[in-house]
Amino acid sequence: MVIAELNPQFLVRAGEVHRSVYTDPAIFKLEMERIFGRAWLYLAHESEVPEPGDYVVRHMGTQAVILTRGKSGGIETIFNRCSHRGATLCAFEKGSAPHGHQCPYHGWTFNADGTVRFVSNASNYDGVLDEADYAISQVRTETYRGFIFGNLAGHAAPPLGDFLGHMKSTIDDLVDRSPTGKIEVGKYQLRHYYRANWKMTFENLNDTIHPGFAHSASVVSAKSVLAEVGRDNIVPTVGMMLANGKPIQFFQDLDMVTTPGGHSYIGGHMGADYTPDTADAYTQSLMDFHGPEKAKQVLSVDRHLMLLYPSSFWHARYQTIRIIRPVRHDLTEMIGFTFKLVGAPEETHVNAIEYCTGANSAASPVIADDLEIYERCLLGNEYDRREWIPMSRGLNEDRERGNSITRTPATSEAYIRNQFAAWADYMGKAS
Ligand code: FES
Ligand SMILES: [Fe+2]
CATH class of the missing domain: 3.90.380.10 (Naphthalene 1,2-dioxygenase Alpha Subunit; Chain A, domain 1)
Incomplete structure (x- = not known):
């Protein structure tokens, strides 16, 4: 069955489900886009990052994100990948990075909110690269009673309260x-x-x-x-x-x-x-x-x-x-x-x-x-x-x-x- 060419809804019918939903890598890929890319996903509790700079890494489907307590006290959520060449930023699942998240490849460093803090050999980029274009994307989050949820669909997602x-x-x-x-x-x-x-x-x-x-x-x-x-x-x-x-x-x-x-x-x-x-x-x-x-x-x-x-x-x-x-x-x-x-x-x-x-x-x-x-x-x-x-x-x-x-x-x-x-x-x- 060529799943990608089918409407996936045909895989579910009254009282039955097609076995490929458990076994087909193409369906899994689509699930990551359409289910984990659209639903509110529980990420972390506020107590996990008590101090500015504290962070945890979590997954939204197959994508990793970093939740960091910012200087102003809020919690920022960004993708765990460097905007230079895509390397994973944080290798550890939790820690403290009060001076930003530094990429292990060329050392670019990012603030909790994803903005660029430092670019190595910055003078080599004079006139060719605008740091503002390289902020790491933020993930939309909402909190209910201290529990932080994220949604990859951003503004297209309904409010968390409706989902819950x-x-x-x-x-x-x-x-x-x-x-x-x-x-x-x-x-x-x-x-x-x-x-x-x-x-x-x-x-x-x-x-x-x-x-x-x-x-x-x-x-x-x-x-x-x-x-x-x-x-x-x-x-x-x-x-x-x-x-x-x-x-x-x-x-x-x-x-x-x-x-x-x-x-x-x-x-x-x-x-x-x-x-x-x-x-x-x-x-x-x-x-x-x-x-x-x-x-x-x-x-x-x-x-x-x-x-x-x-x-x-x-x-x-x-x-x-x-x-x-x-x-x-x-x-x-x-x-x-x-x-x-x-x-x-x-x-x-x-x-x-x-x-x-x-x-x-x-x-x-x-x-x-x-x-x-x-x-x-x-x-x-x-x-x-x-x-x-x-x-x-x-x-x-x-x-x-x-x-x-x-x-x-x-x-x-x-x-x-x-x-x-x-x-x-x-x-x-x-x-
Ligand atoms: S890939 Fe991150 S600094 Fe080069
Ligand atoms: Fe059981």
Whole structure:
């Protein structure tokens, strides 16, 4: 199939998707232009670059960008490539460059906002080169409650608030869990690569049918840990493993929420709580800050992962965000960040790190199963003679469609259909 000559929307139809969307490098290239080049992508939290000159490097699809705290206190975002010959400017993922970003090739140096600060042998360019023409392009960003998002479409993109819509409530949930209203990024990231398409993670993380099969071995281990240490001593990784063993009916009764743009979340189901002392101290600190009513409301929210299409996964209750970085059609990196609830007992951050370890560390006893499955699917889909892959689980139960918030049982693949509705929408627009 010559994809480039087809309307990509033809690759999605009622309850089915063409297998080439996972295997074709040409489709991947188009996805980088039309999806990652148009959607709002989560980049970083303001606390990652506290001082002027501090920077982090992030990816928007396959393009790297640098976010730098400028002298005036604002955060500037520019592409991570020199405007002279295109060399990558920053080789490190984070650091401090108070005197600008210097290119390792010929030493041209750029300010946080991309303007040229220094050109080597500048006198050789007298009358032939105007430095103003060589500013590195800036990326449009918007911030919601301290979280910075970027959009490569610039002014053509809708406001970030429109993109987030109802999903702002999950971000609110994360920040409102702080008893001071402040959160800070944790020191370490947990990351892994897998050999398959980026969409596999989006389809897998809230797939409530696979855990009983793909993760059955770790469910058995978790049950023996539970018998040994008791429910009160379960850490989130074990809680995650136990949740994977819950009966299908439990997930059938759980809510899944999908919203326009391909986003979704399902109800919480892990239940790994703080120790009693921490729970009491934490609850009291929230009541002091928010008042009893609001504190009660904050603590009552229990959502499992929010899938913010197409680039990030949020777990507010365990203060974890994962970013997806598509590298090739068959290679993807996942980067996990935890956040401290400033002023909350330290154990709350320990729980976040535990959760992120189970969800995103290469050493996780859970995701190792998923990564193996992703790779097997890639192999199968490259050679299978069956062209169309079903995503029809629960299709008959879809209660409403269109531009609204939709609720379905968490066993449905409505969230995958919702992702591909957004996929077809982004991919179908030529410019
Ligand atoms: S490529 Fe950057 S200074 Fe030459
Ligand atoms: Fe899984």
